[in-house]
Structures are given as structure tokens and as C-alpha cells.
Amino acid sequence: MSGPLLDIRGLTIGIPNRNGPPLQIVRDLSFDIMPGEIFGLVGESGSGKSASALALMGLNRRPLTTLKGQALYGGQDLLAMSRRSMRKLRGDRISMIFQEPMTALNPLARIGSQIAEMFVLHRGLSWSDARPKAVEALAAVQVPDPEGRARAYPHQLSGGLRQRVMIAVAMACRPDLLIADEPTTALDVTVQAEVLRLIRELCEREGTAVLLISHDLGVIAQMCQRVGVMANGRLLELRDAKALFTDPRHPYTQGLLAALPRLGSRAVEGRHRLADLDTAIDRNAPGFAETYLRPRGEAA
Amino acid sequence: MSAATLPSPASEPILSVKDLHVRFPVAGGLLRQRRIVHAVNGVDLAVQPGQCVSLVGESGCGKSTTALAIMGLQAPSSGAIIVEGRPVYGPGAPDRLARARLAQIVFQDPFSTLNPRETIGRALSQPLMLHGVKDRCERVDRVATALRQVGLLPEHATRYPHEFSGGQRQRIGIARALILGPRLIVLDEPVSALDVSIRAQIINLLMDLQQDLGLSYLMISHDLGVVEHVSDRVAVMFAGQIVEEGGWREVFTAPAHPYTRRLIETIPNPARLTGGAQDILPPAPEPPSGTRFWPPIDQRPEIGRPPEPSTFVDIGDDHRVRVRVG
Numbered sequence: 001m002s003g004p005l006l007d008i009r010g011l012t013i014g015i016p017n018r019n020g021p022p023l024q025i026v027r028d029l030s031f032d033i034m035p036g037e038i039f040g041l042v043g044e045s046g047s048g049k050s051a052s053a054l055a056l057m058g059l060n061r062r063p064l065t066t067l068k069g070q071a072l073y074g075g076q077d078l079l080a081m082s083r084r085s086m087r088k089l090r091g092d093r094i095s096m097i098f099q100e101p102m103t104a105l106n107p108l109a110r111i112g113s114q115i116a117e118m119f120v121l122h123r124g125l126s127w128s129d130a131r132p133k134a135v136e137a138l139a140a141v142q143v144p145d146p147e148g149r150a151r152a153y154p155h156q157l158s159g160g161l162r163q164r165v166m167i168a169v170a171m172a173c174r175p176d177l178l179i180a181d182e183p184t185t186a187l188d189v190t191v192q193a194e195v196l197r198l199i200r201e202l203c204e205r206e207g208t209a210v211l212l213i214s215h216d217l218g219v220i221a222q223m224c225q226r227v228g229v230m231a232n233g234r235l236l237e238l239r240d241a242k243a244l245f246t247d248p249r250h251p252y253t254q255g256l257l258a259a260l261p262r263l264g265s266r267a268v269e270g271r272h273r274l275a276d277l278d279t280a281i282d283r284n285a286p287g288f289a290e291t292y293l294r295p296r297g298e299a300a
Numbered sequence: 301m302s303a304a305t306l307p308s309p310a311s312e313p314i315l316s317v318k319d320l321h322v323r324f325p326v327a328g329g330l331l332r333q334r335r336i337v338h339a340v341n342g343v344d345l346a347v348q349p350g351q352c353v354s355l356v357g358e359s360g361c362g363k364s365t366t367a368l369a370i371m372g373l374q375a376p377s378s379g380a381i382i383v384e385g386r387p388v389y390g391p392g393a394p395d396r397l398a399r400a401r402l403a404q405i406v407f408q409d410p411f412s413t414l415n416p417r418e419t420i421g422r423a424l425s426q427p428l429m430l431h432g433v434k435d436r437c438e439r440v441d442r443v444a445t446a447l448r449q450v451g452l453l454p455e456h457a458t459r460y461p462h463e464f465s466g467g468q469r470q471r472i473g474i475a476r477a478l479i480l481g482p483r484l485i486v487l488d489e490p491v492s493a494l495d496v497s498i499r500a501q502i503i504n505l506l507m508d509l510q511q512d513l514g515l516s517y518l519m520i521s522h523d524l525g526v527v528e529h530v531s532d533r534v535a536v537m538f539a540g541q542i543v544e545e546g547g548w549r550e551v552f553t554a555p556a557h558p559y560t561r562r563l564i565e566t567i568p569n570p571a572r573l574t575g576g577a578q579d580i581l582p583p584a585p586e587p588p589s590g591t592r593f594w595p596p597i598d599q600r601p602e603i604g605r606p607p608e609p610s611t612f613v614d615i616g617d618d619h620r621v622r623v624r625v626g
Contacts, residue, residue: 044495045466188358188522189522189524189563189566190563190566191358192566192568193566196568215495215496217496217570218525218567218568218569218570220568221568221569221570222568222569245570255497256496256497257570259496259497259499259500260496260500260525260570261500261503261525261526261528261530262525263524263525263528263564263567263569264528264552264569265529266548266552267549267552267553271507271530273504273507274500274501274503274504276500276501276504277496277500278501
């Protein structure tokens with residue numbers, strides 16, 4: 001069996017403080033992602049999941065600083081890499097999509113050239129060779145009329161189409177890892193279903209691994225093989241998806257699942273009050289500090 | 301089973317919407333000809349006192365336009381909206397002030413409805429002032445009561461909107477809706493911008509308030525998990541029309557219209573992974589003989605084309621679906 005694609009060890013992110021210990025946003029985060037795997041990171045706002053993803057991409061801005069840790073990718077530590085080599089890797093071997101595609105797309109450039117740019121920058125193609133490849137990439141993400149859409153500007157597309165364009169940009173160079181940070185949170189449910197299916201099918205075909213970040217337990221359950229639950233900057237539980245949802249161990253995970261109005265639960269449980277994480281869970285209790293991190297493959 | 305949850309026919313609905321149409325003219329196309337968008341196309345709804353009725357659908361289906369029309373913020377092209385026995389539009393319609401006491405609305409993003417330079421106390425007491433509560437002590441008192449009702453503290457009245465978290469802001473939005481004591485509250489995506497734990501707290505609060513104050517809700521939402529959890533009745537809207545309507549149990553356990561079924565199927569649901577029996581949709585029922593479910597869901601109706609005639613038929617005790625004859 002080959003080793004992990006990305007091995008994150010003890011990632012700690014924080015804000016340095018001249019007069020004392022740094023304020024830690026993410027503490028001692030360790031997990032790995034296997035080639036082709038869809039790994040989910042779930043947590044609420046402020047849990048540190050996005051800061052962790054941005055650290056991997058070398059995109060955190062001051063004062064947020066990576067204080068400790070390694071992220072090994074093909075023998076190299078992403079966190080210790082020069083900006084220059086990181087820029088080469090980013091978009092080529094590791095790429096990222098965000099919640100709001102409109103903020104990631106250039107409003108003044110046509111869709112086609114924003115995709116073609118990837119081939120020019122990372123593959124050294126000429127613009128005239130890159131353009132037909134951009135149309136192919138649009139076709140691969142099932143955008144109807146790819147040739148016409150390549151000439152369109154971002155504002156002329158719907159939210160779902162824009163996210164498909166972002167996926168086309170991210171997948172253009174067939175990366176090893178796609179980091180998807182809340183990719184469908186802004187979309188309608190039926191569009192969300194289509195975009196999720198597209199990500200899964202495309203990554204399966206290209207052998208791309210996915211780090212899927214979401215606050216939506218449903219999305220995570222549907223997409224991921226393994227799931228990490230983050231809260232307060234720490235990884236509390238890391239399990240096979242099925243084990244996590246059938247038999248959550250950490251009180252926070254249990255609370256999170258009980259706070260979710262699940263479709264189909266009312267017929268069984270009635271119109272009950274939902275669990276209140278703030279009152280049901282004492283984040284300072286000793287039990288909260290415990291973690292449930294199961295190695296891959298081990299039965300739950 | 302479902303007969304017990306049926307409202308007694310004698311009770312007067314607190315809100316009734318009858319054959320509501322809202323059309324917008326849009327310029328466009330060749331020769332700039334004017335076309336008409338049928339945003340809302342013949343919606344019928346009734347909310348009984350103390351009930352929560354949910355209107356479900358995706359962006360652009362007309363659910364928010366319906367909500368705005370009910371609030372008196374979007375004049376209908378035709379049809380009637382009656383709140384507590386009084387028509388919202390036309391002769392005999394209450395003026396803005398009177399309307400504000402009948403129905404209030406809670407928006408998805410309360411921050412955008414609050415003046416950043418005004419304290420919460422001021423924002424909450426202003427409606428009281430406008431509605432003739434002259435005594436300052438009484439206003440302070442009522443603001444404190446409203447803040448307590450939504451789980452905040454009277455001291456919060458001196459703070460500004462930016463000092464509150466997202467969940468607290470939504471509580472303020474609810475307090476603002478409650479301050480004039482309306483019996484009907486329209487909830488427009490009240491929890492979709494919130495985190496799981498905050499969402500649970502706000503849903504619990506809304507359920508508590510409904511019970512304690514005898515409120516009636518019309519909830520607009522695309523989150524079917526939330527809708528199933530809190531609603532008494534559910535109406536599913538697609539392309540300006542209600543395509544399925546009924547008690548929550550009927551709609552969620554025996555969804556009939558292809559659009560309702562698609563919505564339920566496409567919700568990512570952890571229960572699917574754990575193999576919960578309740579997750580499996582029952583087989584699709586056949587439409588009543590000689591009809592087909594309407595409208596077809598794979599083609600969006602063309603802009604500017606009036607919708608084709610269809611009818612709403614009973615398919616169960618408390619369950620109706622839109623079909624077309626022939």
C-alpha cells in the first residue's frame with residue numbers, strides 16, 4: 001500500500017503575541033489524506049477548519065501565522081516551502097475552490113481565458129493552444145454550450161455555473177489534491193446535489209483526492225470516506241464516516257448530531273427541542289479534551 | 301391518524317391568501333418587447349391560529365415574493381390577502397401602522413435591517429413610539445420584556461448591532477418582530493445563515509415563542525430538515541405555483557409530486573449513510589387516473605408565457621397535489 005498523499009503533523013496556527021504565548025487558532029492538528037480519498041473536515045464557524053486549509057495552501061495572511069507543524073506532500077513540507085515553489089504547486093498539484101465563486105473569479109476577464117491561464121502558467125502552453133483546452137475543461141464540468149460560455153463573463157452565469165467554472169479552473173491541471181471549502185453552501189439544494197456529484201465523479205476519474213470542508217453534516221456524510229470533527233481549533237474525532245454518524249464518541253460530535261433537525265426524525269422522535277450545544281456541552285470539562293482519533297481501516 | 305392534526309374547520313384562519321398573482325414586466329429580447337414574468341401564479345394558502353405553515357422551494361420559485369405581498373410590500377397583480385379578517389390591499393385595507401400590528405417579518409440577515417448607528421434599545425422602542433406609546437418608562441419596560449422573551453438581557457438595549465454575534469442578531473430580529481405584539485409572523489429563511497448549534501437554539505426559541513405567545517408562523521425556507529421539524533403544514537412551491545400541500549406528515553412521508561420528491565431526495569442526509577429506514581422514500585404514487593403531475597419539472601416555464609391551466613386535487617385526507625387533466 002502506498003503512503004498518504006498529504007501527511008499533516010501537529011499543525012498549529014496562531015497569532016504571535018509579543019508579551020506572552022501566542023493566541024492559538026488551530027492546535028496540534030494531525031491527519032493524513034490518501035491518494036484519491038475524499039476526506040471531510042466538519043466544524044462550526046471559528047473552529048479553525050478554513051484556517052487549516054489556507055495554511056496548507058500558504059494563503060493565511062498576517063497576523064495569522066503557522067507556528068508549528070509539518071504538511072508532508074511527496075517528501076516536501078508544504079509549510080516550510082518558499083513562496084516561489086509554493087506558487088508553482090498551487091493551482092497545479094494542489095488547488096482550491098471556495099464558497100463564493102464570484103469573489104474568486106476575475107469579473108473583468110472572460111471565463112475561457114481564466115481557465116486557459118492555468119495551462120499557460122503551469123503547462124507552458126501558448127494562449128492559442130490553451131483556449132481549446134479551456135473549452136474542453138468547461139465541457140468536462142458539464143457546462144452546456146462550453147464554447148459560448150467560454151466567451152461569457154462571470155456575472156452572466158448563475159451561481160451553479162460559476163461554481164462549475166471554479167471547478168474547471170481548479171481541475172484544469174489534474175491536481176493530486178482539491179481543497180473544497182464550503183463549495184456548495186451558497187447553492188440551492190438541487191444545484192448542490194449536481195455540484196457534489198460532479199466533484200465526486202471528476203475526482204474519481206482523475207484520481208484526485210479531496211479535502212472537503214463543510215459545516216453541513218449531510219454533505220459530509222454523503223461525500224466522505226473519513227471525517228474529522230473540529231471545534232475550538234482542535235481535532236476532536238477522526239473516524240470512518242459511517243462509524244462517525246452511527247456511533248459518535250466525542251460529546252461534541254454527539255451534540256452536533258443532536259442539534260441537527262434531520263429529515264425523517266420527526267416521525268420517530270416527535271417535535272422535540274433540539275440539543276443546545278452551548279448548554280449541553282461544557283467545553284472546559286475534562287471529557288471535552290479527550291479525542292477519538294481512529295487510524296484508518298480500524299473498525300469503530 | 302392525520303385527522304387529529306386537522307384544524308377544526310370552524311376556526312377562522314389568521315392569514316388567507318386567495319389566488320395570488322404577482323407579475324413583473326421585464327424589458328428585453330428582440331425589439332425590446334415587454335414580457336411578463338409570472339413570479340407568483342395563483343397561490344392559495346391559509347394559516348390557522350397557532351399553526352406554523354411552511355412554504356418550501358428553491359431560489360426564484362416565488363416564495364419570497366409571496367412573503368413580501370403578505371407583508372404589504374409588494375402589490376399583487378390580482379388575488380386577495382386577508383390577515384385577521386382584513387384585506388391587506390384594496391378598499392378597507394389597513395394603513396401601514398395598522399398593518400405593522402397585524403403581521404411582522406423576520407429576515408434571513410437581521411444585521412442588514414438594523415441601523416448600525418442606533419442602539420438596540422432605540423431600534424426596538426421606535427416602533428412603540430410610532431404606535432403611540434408615549435410613556436418612556438413603559439417603552440423601556442416593553443423593550444426589556446421583548447429582549448427577555450428572546451433570551452437576551454435588558455442590559456443589551458444599550459449596545460449597538462455590531463456588538464452582537466450572528467445568533468444574537470437573529471434574536472434581536474425576532475424581538476423587533478414581537479415588540480408590537482402581532483399574532484402572525486412571517487419567517488423568511490430565519491436560520492439558513494446560522495451555524496448548526498445556533499440554528500438549533502433559534503429553532504427552539506421560535507417553537508417556544510409560538511407556544512407561549514400563541515403565535516402563527518408562515519415560514520419560508522429551503523431547508524427541509526428544519527421545515528419538517530417545526531411545521532404543521534407544508535406547501536411546496538415551484539415556478540410560481542404550489543405543487544403540493546398538506547400536513548407535514550403527509551408531505552414528508554408520502555410525497556407525491558415529482559418536484560417534492562426530488563427536493564427530499566437531493567437533501568444530503570446523514571440518515572442515508574446510517575441506513576435509517578425513515579430515509580427511504582416510498583414508491584412514487586400514480587397521479588389520479590386521466591391526469592399527470594403538473595408542471596413537468598425538467599423544463600422551466602418560458603419567461604413571458606402564461607402558465608397552462610392545471611388543477612389541485614385531493615390525494616389523501618389532508619394532502620393535495622397539482623395535476624393536469626389529459
